[in-house]
Amino acid sequence: MIRYVLSALLLAAPAVAQTPAGVPEPLRGAWFGPDCTAPESMLFVTPRAAVTLPMEGAARMLRFVEIRDRAPWTIGTGRGAEAPRLALRAEGEGLVTAAPSAKTRDDRLPGEAATETWRRCPGQPAAFAAMHGEGLAFLGALERLEAACTGPADACIAALVAVGDVSGDGALGTAEIARLLRGAAWVMAAQEGGDGETLAAANAAGAISGLLAAHALVGSLDYDGDGKLSVAELRQDRGALPMVVGDAAGRPFRTETVTDGAGFLRSLIEGMMGSR
Missing domain, CATH: 2.40.128 (Lipocalin)
Structure with missing residues (x-):
């Protein structure tokens, strides 16, 4: 899920070197x-x-x-x-x-x-701000993410929290994640040359799918149960490769025919039960 969100947020990123100064x-x-x-x-x-x-x-x-x-x-x-x-x-x-x-x-x-x-x-004309303000805010955030995500994963995750943290509490709530995903939907539509109606439709669709994805992301990574995602939770098992830990004893459970995570977990539990 975190890969899906990062992919959605960085979908428009040109992976090439940039002049650091950019546009004056x-x-x-x-x-x-x-x-x-x-x-x-x-x-x-x-x-x-x-x-x-x-x-x-x-x-x-x-x-x-x-x-x-x-x-x-x-x-x-x-x-x-x-x-x-x-x-x-x-x-x-x-x-x-x-x-x-x-x-x-x-x-x-x-x-x-x-x-x-x-x-x-x-x-600034209110009509333009109402139609495009959130998408344009994300466009600026996307550039900051692109700059940060060329280095270590920790820096990328910290930048994601920084650009999405509207409340200033150092974590991402469901609404803040949904806002980022709505912005990503707007950028995609604008890149494809959508008109005002298309951009509005992208925003509306992004509002629904973004909220669903945000709830799913928080539900899957909110380890302390506070309803928000911290940098530590986002980087859990992602900031660096784990140490090589395990146990030489035992034998592998049968997982060759498993095709998804839920099936893998079920097979693992059945294997443990059958090994007793």
Whole structure:
């Protein structure tokens, strides 16, 4: 179950080296266009991704496997046969972006690609926050998980608890785990270019399946019975390989035909009973 959850949370992770600095800090965050009075689209930029979320139409998410500085542009390249790119540059208090064709050379950006201007809005539109806030929060958390999970398992598990711990008690409750899984569902739908209705449906489906998975995860790993998962519980038998312990005496029980964990346990109990 823990493997399922970690797989769901890291499903979108490009396993390649990244420029540590990522997208420059001033270019990150929420941008809106064409204006703040009645914005029709939002661009959200993280250190290693950019996602365009129009009120009408398909989302476009690029998770950058490479980020280069070609002043005045910052160029993020996504994964795929055509290596899609997004060029970003600051312009006054705004942001200008261009999506150049695959044939355009970096030194000729943006080439013939149309540019789009984005603005910061003093009060972020409530509709965008309600529709996408949880998913975008997870996108940032996913990047932190990717950075932590390149090393020891302990660091990865600690990062999982850190990004999911809304209450600040150092553990993950059922609602906090379900929130992470809803965010993962949103990221999957956005990566596939889903529109607003599709993203909302993914959130709704993720809410149901995420809650079921969260209950199952807590039920299977909550060893102290407090209703939450601590770092210690998550890393139990996973942070490091166990010492070689056992006993040379005895003979193996018959488990050759067992196909699942419950069957294995039943066979083990029957073997113990039969060995008396």
